[in-house]
Amino acid sequence: MDGARRSTPDPEIENLADLDAVLSSGRPLTGLRFQDLDLTAYEDRLLARSDVEGLVVLGGRVSPALGAHLGAHHALVFPTDPHAPVDPYRASLYTAEELYAGLTDGGYESTPDFLAYQWMKDGALHHDAFVTLLRAIHDDSITDxxxxxxxxxxxxxxxxxxxxxxxxxxxxxxxxxxxxxxxxxxxxxxxxxxxxxxxxxxxxxxxxxxxxxxxxxxxxxxxxxxxxxxxxxxxxxxxxxxxxxxxxxxxxxxxxxxxxxxxxxxxxxxxxxxxxxxxxxxxxxxxxxxxxxxxxxxxxxxxxxxxxxxxxxxxxxxxxxxxxxxxxxxxxxxxxxxxxxxxxxxxxxxxxxxxxxxxxxxxxxxxxxxxxxxxxxx
The missing domain is CATH 3.40.50.450 (Rossmann fold)
Incomplete structure (x- = not known):
């Protein structure tokens, strides 16, 4: 996700328009990075592809069937923590509305901003290696x-x-x-x-x-x-x-x-x-x-x-x-x-x-x- 590591053509696919273009082009999916994409509408097209070795799917929405298919063909699917209040694989900066969602109804303690801090503290308290990994991925995504x-x-x-x-x-x-x-x-x-x-x-x-x-x-x-x-x-x-x-x-x-x-x-x-x-x-x-x-x-x-x-x-x-x-x-x-x-x-x-x-x-x-x-x- 670091811009300094990118090759040509760009392996990062961060929106559905680019995904549609790649799939329509017939370009091999080997080595691509799907970042924070909802693949629901593309499942049939992806299930028909076997040229996915080295493909990395970072978060997003992937059905169990599609995840199994990709894994069987040597792609890597990185899950998220269902309890994470923020998306570790996000492809864009935050807005104030995102971080303060729920403020009016539940106060600051109900917002993603406050809950992310608590999630970080809980992960450190319990020495949760998965949460530590997701935090690192999140921060690299923000840098990008x-x-x-x-x-x-x-x-x-x-x-x-x-x-x-x-x-x-x-x-x-x-x-x-x-x-x-x-x-x-x-x-x-x-x-x-x-x-x-x-x-x-x-x-x-x-x-x-x-x-x-x-x-x-x-x-x-x-x-x-x-x-x-x-x-x-x-x-x-x-x-x-x-x-x-x-x-x-x-x-x-x-x-x-x-x-x-x-x-x-x-x-x-x-x-x-x-x-x-x-x-x-x-x-x-x-x-x-x-x-x-x-x-x-x-x-x-x-x-x-x-x-x-x-x-x-x-x-x-x-x-x-x-x-x-x-x-x-x-x-x-x-x-x-x-x-x-x-x-x-x-x-x-x-x-x-x-x-x-x-x-x-x-x-x-x-x-x-x-x-x-x-x-x-x-």
Missing amino acids: ALDEFVGSRKVVGVMGGHALARGTTGYAAAAGLGRSLAAAGLVVATGGGPGAMEAANLGALARDESALETALEGLAVVPSFRPSVAAWVSTALAVRADLPRSDAPGSLGIPTWFYGHEPPNVFCDGIGKYFSNAIREDGLLARATAGLVVLEGAAGTVQEIFQAVTPLFYASPQARLAPLVLVGQEYWSETVPVWAAVRALGQERGMGSVTHLVETAEEATQIVLDRTDGGSAP
């Missing part, structure tokens, strides 16, 4: 979907803490940052959670300044996801429904079930939620090809700063590096004094020219835009 979502577009990462409350000046500034970056054609990628992450995703989704102001006012009535995730999400969904949308998806969230207390925000064109926080962090930072803007945050944000510093520190002197911009001079110099370490490392290596400490989100935006010509790949 992220690659397809981003394509050749430039991405700017916006990091920041989940505690930033709606209705504050800091929240509004983060939303303005997201709007400005997306308006320049960049995909704005965040950790997909509440606080500064939600604000940046909101701004990237809203684009229109007056609509953003209205959205900020509407969200302020429920400042935090504590104590009620349901109220926090419901308010956001109502606000999002009134937002004018851009044709070009520019708001991306990459959250994780590792932080079970952090529900994903709804202001994303796509949500790539992972079980593994390590894979999620690496993928988020690696995709920030246009730079990384870091707003105020705590331990998780500090971890992201130094994960971003490491490839900058060891980069080739000839490499064109994307900027790392910390926003909040007093905060990063005194409250959480990581800037001294970043600056010391930068003096030893070439990364010093691309690491910045600024006071405002507007300054950070300008630094990023000065080093990129917009949202298209070079």
Whole structure:
């Protein structure tokens, strides 16, 4: 499922239109990958085929008769866990509606988002190797979907803490940052959670300044996801429904079930939620090809700063590096004094020219835009 491993022609069949085309072409099915497909309507055609050695069927809907036929001809059929609240073999990013299905009737505890966290915890508690395998497959599927979502577009990462409350000046500034970056054609990628992450995703989704102001006012009535995730999400969904949308998806969230207390925000064109926080962090930072803007945050944000510093520190002197911009001079110099370490490392290596400490989100935006010509790949 990793795009780097794909051959030509593409062995991955992720939708029924492509499946129909393959079956109609007479092309051998050997070595293909059927990902998350309902094969019910194609059963007779597949039962008539014996050229399926090495075919891999990942999840989806497969009848016992078809599964037995494929297995007898040396295809591999990977089942799912009937108790899994999410599809481990999914071929696309999540939407907020998927993750929060059932919220109105049963509260947050009944949604796939909450149940996926519980499924992960239960699997770890009982050392369930099958659940561990399915989680790994799920995360690889999400990585593949992220690659397809981003394509050749430039991405700017916006990091920041989940505690930033709606209705504050800091929240509004983060939303303005997201709007400005997306308006320049960049995909704005965040950790997909509440606080500064939600604000940046909101701004990237809203684009229109007056609509953003209205959205900020509407969200302020429920400042935090504590104590009620349901109220926090419901308010956001109502606000999002009134937002004018851009044709070009520019708001991306990459959250994780590792932080079970952090529900994903709804202001994303796509949500790539992972079980593994390590894979999620690496993928988020690696995709920030246009730079990384870091707003105020705590331990998780500090971890992201130094994960971003490491490839900058060891980069080739000839490499064109994307900027790392910390926003909040007093905060990063005194409250959480990581800037001294970043600056010391930068003096030893070439990364010093691309690491910045600024006071405002507007300054950070300008630094990023000065080093990129917009949202298209070079």
